[in-house]
Amino acid sequence: MPIFGRIFDMKAIYARQSKDKKDSISIETQIDYCRREVYDEDYEVYQDKGFSGSNTNRPAFKRLLADIKKQRISQVVIYRLDRMSRSLLDFAKLMELFQKYDVKFLSTQEKFDTTTPMGNAMLSITMVFAQLERETLQCRIRDNYYARGKKGMYLGGKAPFGYDKVETSLDGKKTYKLIKNETDSQIVEAIFNWYVNQGLSISAIGRKLNELNQSHDQKLFYAGNLTRIIRNPIYVSANADIFHYYQSFGCQITNPIEDFQGQNGCFLYGKNKSTSEGRTRANMSEHTLSIGLHQGFIDPDTFLSAQSKINQSNSISRLGTGSKSWISGLIRCGICGYRMSVKTSVNRDKHTGEVKANYLYFCCNGVRYGAHKQPLPKHGIVVNAIENAVEHQLLKHAALKKDLIHQFVQTNTREQNQLKIDLEKINGEIHNVVEAIAQGNAVVQSYMNEKLETLDQQKKEIQKRLIEFESRDQSENHFSMADLIDQWKTYELPMKKKLAALFINEITIFHQEEGDSIQIKWNYDFSKPAISL
Template identity: 45%
Template structure:
């Protein structure tokens, strides 16, 4: 099948209509072959984040496309590096590529020669940037952060000589890198928890870098470590917004290098969960994970309220979340001489700071009261379909705002071509500001996607609630923790703090 790709950004005077673009493309087709047309209306060619363009790439990867035709080269991309990446993809899948306007046709010898020249320039630009990355790497005198500590899972350490200087750097380990990718993919695109992901790998007898089994902490550190990401401008902005010090220019974030995260930190805090005031530097090695997948994982981890340590209590599924309503310390279930279980305040028994409860609160009674509350909360949740619809509307509004910004930026770009140096400076500032707003909006819309994913998992929880009586002790414990953050127990009052679901 032949793909025709047409793109038009809104109100551009000189721009040719979608319909005429398609007509031009059709003239290039001699064979009597099936055509599929992809149209992105209202999208600029600055990057490749265009829905129909992406869907065309998907079709290419699935093997149903043999040739791509566009009206003009800039319909594919206005960015040389993006353009050459796309051409690489075309090559990889053996796709013929024709651009009507420039008579650029990779099915001819001349077209291929032109293509080679384009690729040489793109490569030159890439090498210039790599050189800049290497230089800044040395000028910081930054020995140490790649040498110290263990080699991260997914990489090997190799000796390298760059510009005559001897150094060592990471290199992708071909056995471990696909596992790393899989880990990111599972967390970004499924509802699997960190625990479920570690079980997934442990069951397959895949060991961590230390040759041990995976656990939540190890998986979370893997997903947080920017050493794995092919860092592009979105990644730059993510860390900038988090308060990191970034030692390279945003223009050097071209989606090819991994990152080092280092700097002083509070020993008590997880290095990756609080990155404020830590330094981010482009590394010499190639990353493993694409920027979009990496960011989805970060947003999800940022939003992930750690489920509190559930405690080892085997007497009640409430242990870990149930606290004394007077002193705030945990209450534990103890058994009296008659074999009845009741709650005991640890603030009283262990610390003697609480006067405790003046009546016996039996575990069985409290459990059944909480059960009732969980059931009615579940009913409440079933009636929130309206809310989901509202959120979809919000995503649309954000998309429209982004579209509007894209148009403004595109218009400014056009104005740049005619401007004098004074206006150019002004326009550049405007563009930077608009770009920042756009990135915030994109972050916002990604968050909403995550919320919607969470909604899906809510449905699963609700199914569990329907079968509550068949759930075993651990399952009840798990489900109650998803709903409840904390229960405060007083003699005559039970206060439940619900989680936001």
């Protein structure tokens, strides 16, 4: 929208000449042509000699723009359009500035005059072409960005936490390569270990790191930067499982599966979107994954376990982040259906005020929101009593199914990874053969049928070997109900919390005056024969 209320009503003549040449128009000649257009009105001359029109970094030109913004100028007159700028984008920006401050514009040679309908039409056409050039430039930048990503080049910015960047060259072009920072990478490894293997929440990990005086880019760790670390495939030693994981989300993968050898990390790049909850990743189909030149250092199985955990937002919400009870987050009120949280009651000495004991109670969140309509009983719901009741039921079920096994994540060997790569290639070949059979004649179909049988046999052999790998050393890599019974009393709260979430879906408490009762909804039907979870 134009800004009105001009202080002065003066015209400006602008002239520019980069070099003195025989065939070039001198600054004096340019000014003479412009004077014919301003007649007897007040004007001021702005001239730049020895400056190129490729950019707007010129002293007199910058002074002209400053005077326009001070509302001293009503019209700008030039000899020819290229005296103002040789860049269509710069010229378009100038026209936008002129329109904002209601400044007319006239070029004497092209008869480009914004005071006339034809001049305004020409201005509109110029702005359209300027927008086209902007979009073309953006496409070139984006295409170059994606081309760098496909080659595994570092895509710019600060090195991710856990890495340093060193200058290198690829295909004769300067770029950067990530190398492992021995100190920070140990923190990243600890984050994944605490999150996956020890069952700590993201908030608990942040508190632990901050207590240890660790920092992320000289800032405290919090849920946001920890989540970005856990989500980032730049750390994973990417193998065939990583390929399939991102492929399942529709991610565009630039490398063939053969490149996923369990050594290099990945770059994931694409559009981000803003929501009311902050910046988040958009649909994965709008992202591209490329193998980087750097070494990953997080085991792929650990990485995938972390993704599974962080993706299960409902389960994480239900599990809760409380550090006072191993069943916090699983408890629901049987009266109003709201979740229940742990509150602390302090018992102090009446005379000295000294704390004698702390008691933990479950409190219904529905009371706070007015959803709990029934009067509350006089007695509270003691956390220790509910935990004991749940523990009794859990161990009772465990005793009935001592042979029930939970299989922990196994480490992929290189041979396993290669088998998965071979299996993917064979599936692709089978698909191509089936297509050829559908389109070919009888002779081709006969040949392709033989080929299909061979591929199917190879596929079965690979699947058989993968099953052998999965069953190998199972006794050293499992957790049984018998272990739970024998070791339950020795487990710390995070481990108990992890096991509770594994076996229990929900615990409902019916808090009534005549007494409390609980109802447990299990994740596993204990009446069925024992199977691996």
